[in-house]
Amino acid sequence: MNDELRRHYERWVYPRYPLLASVRPWDTYALNLDTLHARFNGALPSSHARRILLAGCGSFSPYPTSLANPGVPITALDLSAANLRRARLHCLVHGRFGVDFERGDILDPAAASGEYGFIDSFGVIHHLPDPLEGLRALERRLAPGGILRLMVYSRGGRREAESIRTALRILKIGDVATVKRLIRRAPAGSRFRRYVDASSEAAFDAGIADAFLHPRTRTYRIDELMALVAETGLTPLMLAHDSALPSMSEEMARLRRLEREGEETPNFILYLGRQPLGECGLSPDARLMLNPALRTAVGPLRLAPIVIPPRLGRPNSPLGFAEKRFLRRFISPVPVASLAPEERERARPFLDALFLVAFR
Structure with a gap:
């Protein structure tokens, strides 16, 4: 059990959206199971694969995922009971049902058992002691043809945040109240001030805790992420972060160039598949x-x-x-x-x- 992570999220429910915060149904279109399965397999999912796992669901994602997939069983798994309570309440406020909320660890084989057609693990494995172990645990839960959406921190995207985390650690600052005092006192134009002014997370306590005081984070260069994936049986399918090019090879080349030049890179969003069959496109029999x-x-x-x-x-x-x-x-x-x-x-x-x- 990741006790350190659990304690962090019991204290800091994340993300802390207002309960009345809503999304339009069409905002959720890229979370639709039928669409994702067909995109990478050329077929709709079988009844066996019509299940979704939110692996590290946090306090919000069950709501938009259920909106995108009415009638599809969804398991929302999280270490934190506080996150799950908030996620359940958000779903109830907006009339979303059919979600099974389960407190557990993705590394525990007994948690969220069975196979799933779509697993969403957004911002999770980079917080684990062994990200490869976490990725393999998700792979074991994917049905054949199943799709995994993964988000991990990029080295270039987290450079400033990691510098701040390191400084706070050296100064032995570990509470949000002290960080907020430092933010108020930061000179205009300083690196610290520029970062927090540009960061939406610095506007609320749980965001500050997640950005600067998280007990464990890991960042990746694009080749490090792909080397991690290569240790599994999963197939890279598509990079889908902000400004990603349609071609995976071209996008990886673009990211490598940005890394070489010391430019900022987006946090990586990568779709992976287990034994994908390939899309059928506009073939005459489709x-x-x-x-x-x-x-x-x-x-x-x-x-x-x-x-x-x-x-x-x-x-x-x-x-x-x-x-x-x-x-x-x-x-x-x-x-x-x-x-x-x-x-x-x-x-x-x-x-x-x-x-x-x-x-x-």
Whole structure:
């Protein structure tokens, strides 16, 4: 049991969003199990794989994940009872049910047992004593064809925060109240002041504790992350952090260049798969379906353009009336073979953006 981590999150519920904070259903589109499974396997998940695990769920993620996947069983696993209480309450306030909240450690084989079609582990394994052990524990829970979304700290993205953590450790400062006093006294223009002014986390106590006083963090260069993954049987599928290029090889080259030049890099978001079958794309024997999380976004009563936020590292164009009318055609699956060539080309960017789902 990671007792040090558990004590930290029992004291500092994270993230500390207001209970009335809500998300629109279409904001959750990249968390939809059917869409992710089809993207990387060319098929919808079997009944055996229609389960989702939030491995280190924190106090918020069960809510948007359940919104994206109505009717899909979700297990929300966390070390902290305080995080789970807050997550459960947030779901209840917004009428989200069907989530099983479980207190436990991802390293414990008895916790969140069984296999899952999608596992989301966002900002977790870099806090473990042995991240490889944690990654292998997640791999064992993936069903064949299952997808794992992983977020870990990058060396370039955490450089300033880690410098502050080191300084606080040297000064033997370990409480939020003292850090807040230092923030108030920090001179304008200092590195410390610039960082906290730019950081949304420094605006609330739990964010300060997570950014500067966390008992254990680890950062990665992109090649270190890929070397970690190579120690497992998982297949890298896609990098999806802010500004990520569509091609994994090109994005890795871009990240290496930024690292060599000492530039800031985003924290890494990486999709991994267990025995993925590969996407089917717009092959003639495939069918196209609207991402289920977008159904309310393209409804006929929404006449004004709607902006869907990026979730794959790239911006999305606003959906106007013509785009929504086109996407409504796919609320029920449509055979690709029935589409005219120009319709297939029009569908392609929506497929790349996860707005449409292609499956056999």
